[in-house]
Amino acid sequence: MKMIDAHIHLDQYKDQEIESILEGSDSIEALLSVSFDLESCKRNLELSRKYPKVKPAFGFHPEQSLPTEQEFSMLIGWMNQHRTEMMAVGEVGLPYYLRVGQKISMLLYGQYIELLETFMKLAKKWDKPIVLHAVYDDAPIVCDLLEKHSVTKAHFHWFKGDEMTVARMIQNRYFISVTPEIVYKEKIQNIAQSYPLEQMMIETDGPWPFEGPFSGKMTHPTMMKESIFKIAEIKNLSETEVSERLVENTKKFYGI
Structure with missing residues (x-):
């Protein structure tokens, strides 16, 4: 059973854990490693150069x-410099x-919206998917912004939201990915029930820990089984068909 982890913070793992994840499981075809800030971007780029399975997002x-303005300017400059090695803009x-x-105040919240709009414009300019x-x-606010900037290749990771927003996202052909939480959380199961399989992916969001049968265990991409x-x-559907379609979806969305 082949799998692609569509959203993981691989740079947040210890070196030994990374090696174990990447070399210890033939079932994992690729990992989309998203970034937290500039240092995280640099680390993910290093990992992608060392391990071909790692596909970085900045x-x-x-x-x-x-x-700060200076920090943001440095980040955008660095992303532009390395955009050919970047699979997507994210996580934003x-x-x-x-x-x-x-x-945070509502005034500050407005500044986060402005920041996100800048990332959307860059994703559009660079013709990259955006990880949200x-x-x-x-x-719904993010859907408004995507529509405003005509960004269509959008991936809402570990999505949680109301039925109206789900219907809107399906209509707009946005993708979602679900974590191992789907095993024990009814709200995630309900979203998966209504969302078309052809617009779905799977992820771990590791090293974020999970509960239920995964309690106390290091988050590993094999949990996606x-x-x-x-x-x-x-x-x-059969497990084989679901596995194959999820891999196909992720490859097509990210151009892997």
């Missing part, structure tokens, strides 16, 4: 303090968890 994760998006935790952190009531089993059950 960006700035929204669940952190805004970069809006700071839902910071906002609901009242750790956009959940719950942030998702359980995601495939659950999707196959939900879609009433």
Whole structure:
């Protein structure tokens, strides 16, 4: 059973863990390693040069303090310089968890929106997919921005949101990816039920830890087998067909 991890923070693992992930499993064809900031981008680029299976995405994760103008300028300059080695712009998006935790003001939230718009314009200019952190009531705002900037190749990772937004995303041909959480979370199972398989991928978001049968274990791409089993059950399809279609979807979306 072949798999592609469509969203992992590989640079956040220890060197020995990375080696184990990349050399210890023939079933993993590729890993889309997304970035947190400039240093993370540089690390992911190094990993992609060392390991052909690693496909790097460069960006700035929204669940952190805004970069200074100088930091942002350096990041964009570096991304532009290395855009031919970049599979996608990401991870970028809006700071839902910071906002609901009242750790940022609405004024600051507006600046995160401006930051995201810049990334969308660059993704459009560079003809790259965009990897999005956009959940719950942030998702419709991000859909508005995607439509405003005519960005169509959008990947909402570990998506969580309402039925109306799901319908809009399906209509716009946006992709989602589900984590091993699908095994034990009904809300994720419901989204997978309604979302077309041809617009789906699987991911780990590792090293983020999971609960249920994965509790206490290091997040590893092989955990995605359980995601495939659950999707196959939900879609009433064979595990082989689901596995093959998910790999095909990811390869086509990212040009792997």
